[in-house]
Amino acid sequence: MSTETSVSPSRRDPALLGQTVVIIGGSAGIGLATARHARAEGAGVILTGRDPGRLRSAATDVGALSTAAFDANDPAQLERFFRELPKPIDHVMVTAGHPSYGRLLEMDSDQARRAMSEHMLLALEVARHAVGKVQPGGTLLFMGGTGGRRIRPDLGIAPAVTAALPALTAGLALELAPVRVNLIAAGFVDTPLSAELLGDGLDARREELRATLPIGRVVGPDDVAALAVHIMTNTALTGATYDVDGGQQLVG
Numbered sequence: 252m253s254t255e256t257s258v259s260p261s262r263r264d265p266a267l268l269g270q271t272v273v274i275i276g277g278s279a280g281i282g283l284a285t286a287r288h289a290r291a292e293g294a295g296v297i298l299t300g301r302d303p304g305r306l307r308s309a310a311t312d313v314g315a316l317s318t319a320a321f322d323a324n325d326p327a328q329l330e331r332f333f334r335e336l337p338k339p340i341d342h343v344m345v346t347a348g349h350p351s352y353g354r355l356l357e358m359d360s361d362q363a364r365r366a367m368s369e370h371m372l373l374a375l376e377v378a379r380h381a382v383g384k385v386q387p388g389g390t391l392l393f394m395g396g397t398g399g400r401r402i403r404p405d406l407g408i409a410p411a412v413t414a415a416l417p418a419l420t421a422g423l424a425l426e427l428a429p430v431r432v433n434l435i436a437a438g439f440v441d442t443p444l445s446a447e448l449l450g451d452g453l454d455a456r457r458e459e460l461r462a463t464l465p466i467g468r469v470v471g472p473d474d475v476a477a478l479a480v481h482i483m484t485n486t487a488l489t490g491a492t493y494d495v496d497g498g499q500q501l502v503g
Contacts, residue, residue: 263292266484270389271316271340273297275323275377278309280442281479283393284311285344286470288480292454297325297340299332299347323347324369326376333380341389342483345377353407366408370395370417377425378432387429390483393420395436396494417492424490432487433482438496441469465498 252430276282277302286296286309294315302305310318317337322327323345347369358366374393381391399406399413416434424432439445439460446453460469478495482487482488494500 265291265322268293269343270294270342270482271297271338272342273299273336273340275299275343275345277344278302278306280346280444281437281440281472281475282344282346283312284476285346285479286315288473288476289342289483290314292480292484294341297336303380323354323377324365324373327371329376333384333405339386340384341386342392343377343381343385343390343393344394344479345373346394352405352409352498353406354404358407363408363424367412368394370412370485372431374416374419374423378427381430382427385427385430388486389430389450391423391427391430391432392482393434395434395492397436397438397494397500402501405410420492421490428489431486433488434492435475435482436492436494437475438470438494439501440475444500453481460497460499466502468497470495470497470499491492 267289270293271287273283274293274296274358275357276284277286277298282298282300284302286298290313291297296313297317298309298313298317299321300309300316301317301320301322306318309315319332323330324347325330377486378391385391393416395416396409396413399409413436420434422434439456441457449456457469461467475495478493482493
C-alpha cells in the first residue's frame, strides 16, 4: 500500500506589495505597460503625462492612486509635482521624452537644447527632486536606446545622448545612494510613439524585424515593463544599463 502526499504549489507575495511607483510619461506605451505590471505586483501607481484625456483613461485602466497632467520638461511644473507628492515613494520611472533625429549641422541651437533637455536634463532634474522623496533602496529608472550606438549622419544628436546617459546614470547612482539609479536601453519597441515616428513605414519595419531579429518577433511594451519591474525589485542593481532590443544590435 502506498501513500501519496499532495504538495500545494508555493505562492509568493507580490514583489511590490505596499510600494508606490511614479511613472513620468505613464499614459501610454512603455509607461502604461509598466504601470500595469507594477499594479500586478501589488504597487500603487501615480501617473503623469501631457494629455489629460489620455491620462484619465490610463488611470482608469490601472486604478492609479492619482495623476498629474503637465509637461515634464518644464522645470517649474516638475518641481511642483515632486513637492506636492503626498508621501514618500519607492520608485520613479521616466519614459517621457521624444527622440530627435536629423543632421547635426542642420539643427539650430534651440533644437539642440531641446533634444538634450528631453533626456539628459530631464533625468538630472528628476534626480534632483527625488532627493528626500524616494525611499532608501528605491529606484530611479530612466529610458534610453540602443539604436544610437551605431553613428549615422541622419541620427544627429541621438548617438551623443545615447553615449552620455549610461555615464550620467552611474554618476547619479553614486550621488543618490542608497537610492538606486538604473537605465533601460531599448531598441525598436512597438508603441504609439513608434507609430508616430514611422508613419506609413511602421508595418514594413515590423515585418523587417520579425524576419531578422533572433527572437523572431517585435519587442513590445510588456517586454520593457517586465524588465523595469525586475530592476525595481532586485535591490542589488544600481548604476547599470540594461539592454532590451531582441538582439537588434546583433543584426541591425
